[in-house]
Amino acid sequence: MKQYTLVAFLVFLYQLSSLAQTKVSGVVSDTNDGPIPFANVVYANSSVGTITDENGRFYLESDNNYSELRISFIGFETKVIALDKKVTYNMEIELIEEANSLDEVVIYKGKTSKKNNPAIDILRKIWKNRRENGVKKFKQYQYDKYEKLEFDLNTIDSSLINSRIFKGMEFIFEDIDTSRITGKTYLPIFLNEAIYKVYGDNTINETKELLKGNKNAGFSDNQTLIAFVKDLYSDYDVYDNYLKFFDKSFTSPLSRTGINVYNYVLTDSSYIGDKWCYNIVYYPRRKNELTFKGDFWVNDTTWALKEINLEVTKSANINWIKDLYIEQEFDVLNDSIFLITKDYFQSDFALNKKEKSRGVYGKRTTLYDNYKFDIKKDPKFYKSQVDPYNQDVYNREDAFWDQARMEALNKDEQKVYKLLDTLKTVKAFKRLYNIGTILASGYIEFDGWDFGPLFSTVGFNDIEGWRLRAGGRTYFTSNDRWRIEGYGAYGFRDDKFKYGISGKYLIDRKSRLMVSLGNRRDVEQLGASLTNTNDVEGRSLASSAIITTGDNTRLTSINLTAFSMQIEPRKNLTLGVTTSFRTLKPADRGLFSLDFVDPDTGELKTEITQTEIATQLAYTPNRKTTGYGVDRIIVNDGDYATLFLNYGVGVKGILESDFDYQKIQFLYGQPWNIGGFGRLTTSLELGKIYGEVPLGLLSVVPGNQTYISIYNTFPLLNFYEFVTDTYASLHLQHNFNGRIFSRIPLLRKLNLRELVGFRAVFGELSDENILLSAPSGETLLAPDIDPYWEYSFGVGNIFKVFRIDFHFRGNYFDNPDARKFGVTGAFGFYF
Structure with a gap:
């Protein structure tokens, strides 16, 4: 395995200030103090939510203010809790079994029926219509893509701040933030941006991706790191039966074999934008398999995804990855075709999966825009090579980025660029970087x-x-x-x-x-x-x-x-x-x-x-x-x-x-x-x-x-x-x-x-x-x-x-x- 964790850890360090308005964390259990895994936790009257882990724990945050939290799970009464403060940590939430609940063993294991389950009926409709959505429906396609890669050092505490390794670099810890996914403290340590123009022809099964601009936090010669991270977070399609990450094939919750691997629960229906959608929660039937937990919203007429969240369970048989979280959003073209507009991927690289272990977040945010279809290009266009290293691409001026970005950098991401210039003058940082380079190469x-x-x-x-x-x-x-x-x-x-x-x-x-x-x-x-x-x-x-x-x-x-x-x-x-x-x-x-x-x-x-x-x-x-x-x-x-x-x-x-x-x-x-x-x-x-x-x-x-x-x-x-x-x-x-x-x-x-x-x-x-x-x-x-x-x-x-x-x-x-x-x-x- 490439020494990406060490390289990312030794690149450089920085801080990010808090933007979220509502933060909650805690544990969900039953009346016998037994944890309830994979319970649904959402802000009331919203589609913002998460699923508890195998130990019943959860963390949830949002940029908006919410006053109530709703917790539900099959076989238990739904509970709504008032939120008196913007930040409420370490909540202890107890769910009561419904009077007409399923058999006690079935409730504890969280098994759902494969028959007469409305969630699975919806899943079958998704299978039937999966190829009628996305760019595969068209003969040719093209679009603009903006990609932002980021590394963050997480679980910042006093022992890390006061360690000898950061002597002379204490200024990087002046401010820290908490992850909206896990609630852990973190410091951004690397940032790279790239703009692409993507072309594809489904009739000849060819694609071509042209890099229009690349910018990173201080290192102009970072192609190896970026290419390696891009390969780790390779493109995927959630409609496929299996999703490949980190050399492993995970069963997609939309897989045709999913009913043998996941439990599905239809939990809600609501408007997402101007489309009526159903919400389905899913979680694994067994531990230690390469599966996810999460939920998705699906349209009630096209049976296309509007939103989906995927999170790898901690028991999954994968090394060096403590957490892996994915969000995707889709938009509607011509009132019928759903196209991906945003993909967010976050993984937590760590030596072990203990709750308090320190690691490095790897994040990829990809935005898609300016879709165009059925513009045919000569097949030679896809075969021809361009000069692979155009210096202008790596030296775009700020005006280019201000116009090309599909999502503006927040103030803390902007500071990453400035921080590295300072770190490169610090002898202690130079030593750490040199050690990392030796071990990696x-x-x-x-x-x-x-x-x-x-x-x-x-x-x-x-x-x-x-x-x-x-x-x-x-x-x-x-x-x-x-x-x-x-x-x-x-x-x-x-x-x-x-x-x-x-x-x-x-x-x-x-x-x-x-x-x-x-x-x-x-x-x-x-x-x-x-x-x-x-x-x-x-x-x-x-x-x-x-x-x-x-x-x-x-x-x-x-x-x-x-x-x-x-x-x-x-x-x-x-x-x-x-x-x-x-x-x-x-x-x-x-x-x-x-x-x-x-x-x-x-x-x-x-x-x-x-x-x-x-x-x-x-x-x-x-x-x-x-x-x-x-x-x-x-x-x-x-x-x-x-x-x-x-x-x-x-x-x-x-x-x-x-x-x-x-x-x-x-x-x-x-x-x-x-x-x-x-x-x-x-x-x-x-x-x-x-x-x-x-x-x-x-x-x-x-x-x-x-x-x-x-x-x-x-x-x-x-x-x-x-x-x-x-x-x-x-x-x-x-x-x-x-x-x-x-x-x-x-x-x-x-x-x-x-x-x-x-x-x-x-x-x-x-x-x-x-x-x-x-x-x-x-x-x-x-x-x-x-x-x-x-x-x-x-x-x-x-x-x-x-x-x-x-x-x-x-x-x-x-x-x-x-x-x-x-x-x-x-x-x-x-x-």
């Missing part, structure tokens, strides 16, 4: 040069022993058009120095025409992946893992020089050509051999020399990146499909190259969100080598002798256990995200997540290639009788950061040193 920043990455400093393998590595890169901004990177490494056992150096230059930003050149001399584990490229900067984990099972002596010394050119003619479609020259020899010839017989001379050779020209095509639809320079950061890593095709030709004789051959490789990877059943990750790899080549140039099935769970490897295969010249490999991994464990009482509260995996590979190896490498003494086997396969079961989210996988071999038990069972694990920060 892995590099220590200097003027134009970064030292790192720090996380690859230490390694160990059987050849080098303990290994130390130090490197760096040029870095001025995230939009640098050129970059030089390098590293040096030293192994204490082999007493040898290794290095790598490379340079890149972005010739044209619009087409992303780029050239690169580099050289690397190092020790690595060949065959760490089936589909590979001659990447000068690449290095496999297998050659530097600190702990392994069995011996890790089959390492190769590689001297690789590569020159490449690539271009992106269309977004996320990359074409490249790479010319490489490499020499391969065993890192320790006494432990491992790459010997082969020269087919022309019959001479025994111990070192492979090879020149190769390769053409690559990569397509990554829906990939989102940030930065417009030679390097870009992927902000939705692992959330898009990948198609990769590599065609390489070995050229004999050039620079004393040894072999002529042709190699073709194909990779297709795809993540799938299976609604409420979790997430399936799949990958298919195919490859073939035409021509006779020795062991060092064959396709090695990637074994994994580390104790780390690495996707697209075979955890029970040893390095070089299977070698092929033709292969087909399939990997499947499914994460149920706790759907099974959430139904087991003893495991429910642990929020564990169950994983299953399956891997298989079929490959062949020609007799000619086996004979060519016979002098190496290596036993070359291919899974050509039956596909080799493994399966695994895993438990994730252990203490929120650890997963453990149990692997079982399916066949080929008679292979030398075959492992029938193994355990791997991995640490990671996942939502």
